[in-house]
Amino acid sequence: MKTISKGLVWGAIGFVIGAGLLAVIRLLLGLSAWAAEPSITLGSLTAVPAWLLGVGVWDYWAREWFNLPLKKYEDTGWRRYFSFSADHKVIGIQYLVTLMSLFLIAGLLAMFIRLELMQPGRDYMDSATYNNIMSLHGTLMVFVGVATIMGAFGNYVVPIMIGAEDMAYPRLNALSYWFLPPVAIFLLASALTSGFDTGWTGYPPLASVNRMGQIFYNLAFFTVGFSSILGAINLITTIITLRAPGLSWGRLPVFVWSILGTAIISFLFTQFVALAMLMNLADRVGGFSFFDAANGGNPLLYQHVFWFYSHPAVYVMILPAFGIILEIIAHFSRKPLFEYNWAVFGMMGVVVLSALVWAHHMFTSGMNGPLRVPFMITTELISVPTGLVFLSALGTMWRGKMNLKTPMLFALGVVFNFLIGGITGVFLSDVPVDMHVQDTFFVVAHFHYTIVGGGIFGLFAGIYYWFPKMTGRMYNERQGQIQFWWMFLGFNITFLPMFWLGINGMNRRVADYVPELGGVNLFVSMASFVLGAGFLLFVYNMVVSWVRGPKAGPNPWGATTLEWMTSSPPPLENFTHPPRVLADPYGYGEKDAPAHAVVGAEAAAD
Amino acid sequence: MSASTHEQAAHGRYDQVTIDRTGFWLFLFSESMLFLGLLASRFYLQGTFRPEELSQTLGLAITMVLLVSSVTAYRAETAIAHGDQTAFLNNTLATIGLGVVFLGGVGYEWSQAFQHFPPNTGFGTVFFSLTGLHALHVLSGVVLLGLLYRNGRLGKYSAEDHWSPEAIVKYWHMVDVVWVFVYMALYLV
Numbered sequence: 088m089k090t091i092s093k094g095l096v097w098g099a100i101g102f103v104i105g106a107g108l109l110a111v112i113r114l115l116l117g118l119s120a121w122a123a124e125p126s127i128t129l130g131s132l133t134a135v136p137a138w139l140l141g142v143g144v145w146d147y148w149a150r151e152w153f154n155l156p157l158k159k160y161e162d163t164g165w166r167r168y169f170s171f172s173a174d175h176k177v178i179g180i181q182y183l184v185t186l187m188s189l190f191l192i193a194g195l196l197a198m199f200i201r202l203e204l205m206q207p208g209r210d211y212m213d214s215a216t217y218n219n220i221m222s223l224h225g226t227l228m229v230f231v232g233v234a235t236i237m238g239a240f241g242n243y244v245v246p247i248m249i250g251a252e253d254m255a256y257p258r259l260n261a262l263s264y265w266f267l268p269p270v271a272i273f274l275l276a277s278a279l280t281s282g283f284d285t286g287w288t289g290y291p292p293l294a295s296v297n298r299m300g301q302i303f304y305n306l307a308f309f310t311v312g313f314s315s316i317l318g319a320i321n322l323i324t325t326i327i328t329l330r331a332p333g334l335s336w337g338r339l340p341v342f343v344w345s346i347l348g349t350a351i352i353s354f355l356f357t358q359f360v361a362l363a364m365l366m367n368l369a370d371r372v373g374g375f376s377f378f379d380a381a382n383g384g385n386p387l388l389y390q391h392v393f394w395f396y397s398h399p400a401v402y403v404m405i406l407p408a409f410g411i412i413l414e415i416i417a418h419f420s421r422k423p424l425f426e427y428n429w430a431v432f433g434m435m436g437v438v439v440l441s442a443l444v445w446a447h448h449m450f451t452s453g454m455n456g457p458l459r460v461p462f463m464i465t466t467e468l469i470s471v472p473t474g475l476v477f478l479s480a481l482g483t484m485w486r487g488k489m490n491l492k493t494p495m496l497f498a499l500g501v502v503f504n505f506l507i508g509g510i511t512g513v514f515l516s517d518v519p520v521d522m523h524v525q526d527t528f529f530v531v532a533h534f535h536y537t538i539v540g541g542g543i544f545g546l547f548a549g550i551y552y553w554f555p556k557m558t559g560r561m562y563n564e565r566q567g568q569i570q571f572w573w574m575f576l577g578f579n580i581t582f583l584p585m586f587w588l589g590i591n592g593m594n595r596r597v598a599d600y601v602p603e604l605g606g607v608n609l610f611v612s613m614a615s616f617v618l619g620a621g622f623l624l625f626v627y628n629m630v631v632s633w634v635r636g637p638k639a640g641p642n643p644w645g646a647t648t649l650e651w652m653t654s655s656p657p658p659l660e661n662f663t664h665p666p667r668v669l670a671d672p673y674g675y676g677e678k679d680a681p682a683h684a685v686v687g688a689e690a691a692a693d
Numbered sequence: 694m695s696a697s698t699h700e701q702a703a704h705g706r707y708d709q710v711t712i713d714r715t716g717f718w719l720f721l722f723s724e725s726m727l728f729l730g731l732l733a734s735r736f737y738l739q740g741t742f743r744p745e746e747l748s749q750t751l752g753l754a755i756t757m758v759l760l761v762s763s764v765t766a767y768r769a770e771t772a773i774a775h776g777d778q779t780a781f782l783n784n785t786l787a788t789i790g791l792g793v794v795f796l797g798g799v800g801y802e803w804s805q806a807f808q809h810f811p812p813n814t815g816f817g818t819v820f821f822s823l824t825g826l827h828a829l830h831v832l833s834g835v836v837l838l839g840l841l842y843r844n845g846r847l848g849k850y851s852a853e854d855h856w857s858p859e860a861i862v863k864y865w866h867m868v869d870v871v872w873v874f875v876y877m878a879l880y881l882v
Contacts, residue, residue, distance in 0.1 A: 152840075255712050255716060256712075256716060320719045323715075324715045324716040324719060327715050328711055328712045329707060354722075355726055356726070358723065358726040359730050362730040362734075366734075366822075375812045375813065375817075375818045376812070376814065376815065376817075377734070377738070377818055377822075379813075382813055383738065383739070383816065383818065384738060384815065384818065385737065388734055388738060392730055395730070
């Protein structure tokens, strides 16, 4: 708590410094000292570093540059979760709890969207409010989708899975997390000033002339980008350099591979979304004309730059979910992962192809017409490596001894939902079909099937799978299974009819629609309220189990990867002795297969 | 930059310089992508258009200054790797000086550019964004080299322990290489 209040005070001082500098320059030029948008932008760009210094960069890091002694970390007790901790396990939980809170808020906003769309006509809010709510829902959900699995499980599980004691740069890791509170503050400030109604994509020319809330959207996205890049560099370095002795690339658990692929996308492409945000800020507050067609700019540039990151970003959302479900399906089917090499190859193929497909978001934008065909082809090609991942999942289950606990149910849910999401993606990548369904609810249904049905279901699979490891306690299995069926059925009856709505001409991002679609929309809204209520059960289960669930023990699933070979939760340095890896991690059903690794005193013996 | 106790405990078994090098190269790649985006935007918005008012002499001059500064930076790094403190300090100082000269050249160029193609015109947008972002990197490089010089004076680096000079010089080379592309895209196409 002290950390946060100190950060806020320093951040406020930083804001005054930035805005003050601008005021001095403006006064020298003979202008008024305060101009809302430039002052806020400059102030925010200095406030974020000042906030970071305040929460801990100064105390635990920068003091040594000035030959001052560093402060000591809080290593135990609940307070460390509210402090600048360099322990990857604390940071993982910080990410998870923060982002799940944002997820619930964004979910609540979706309820308001469905409330308005329940009947034709405008019933509960005006169009501007609807657009603001829709935009905030989308933006928050994208942040949750991009950061949650990588931030929470990438941090918590990956170092343990590779037998390391922490990340390569523990303090940089803490820094990446503490970028997130300013993001929440920016989005709050946006909602309190005027909101933004561009949707999560923020296209100019609307974004160039919009009310002031738009710049907070730009600043928030820019800040998330920083966090993402630093986190990705840290994860790649960790996976390359800190693997335990014997853990060769061919023995790496498949979840670690998926996080590596995700991190490669993040560290190479996130710059582009940061650039798109900076360009819009430069246009609005710096007098540039990137997107102003009257002065030599071109609004289409934004879409190119934005999607060059934001399409790969959807693989940032889905790849770690693939990693989680492959991991879970192998352990819960008690079989070696089917065609491990091809599954890894598939995920890396997605990483490579993700850079070559961005313009399929722009088929109707007025881009160069003939160029749409190569983008159609590359987009359809992506289904090939994705198919490899799918075949690996199915092949692993084939004649396996399946244990249908909650994590496995969610993993199977991903296989089902993502199949629908993936196949409808083929329709959308097809130029003639896209002409018809662009910007309709068909698109909404498609990306909810991939990102919620795939990414978020994968996230829930991971939460249930690693909950015993992270808390040391077991969740309530019965409630977990009820929540799965509730969420799975609620999700499918909510989003399946949306394909039909889209084909029949219901536009997305509009508060109203033709009256003929009223019946189906009423059904969808009711279904979505059922889906939303399901998350209350999840929160109840998690909170109660965390406080007084039964002790889980080190390895409740009988799984073989390294994180299950240490206590739950693991000690500060993860293992009492550095582990040694002897074989690949999925040695189920093979006679005399050696254990994946030796840990503890045995590992230190020779 | 010595590591905290936690960091040291975490990496007892590993070579810290290997870790630092890996991470730093990733950072440099990542940073270059930012310029790649702006360079692509230059051609997307303006094609190969180049106004006649752009001073070729000045452009070539500051490019030479920056290229020479890479040589002095390289000499500084080699010197400290061999434990030669004096040559390290002198070459660092020379690099700082050349960096400042470069920034001065860019500043003069801007004062001219403002008259012919201010930022609210098509070419002005790409010109000022590219040179501005690059100048920001040069400026941060100069500040880092200043810190390096100060710490070098205090005798913090040696032939055995010179990761900080190595990293900052690498960063300086990156800024240089980026400029070569920026120069070609703005002055030569």
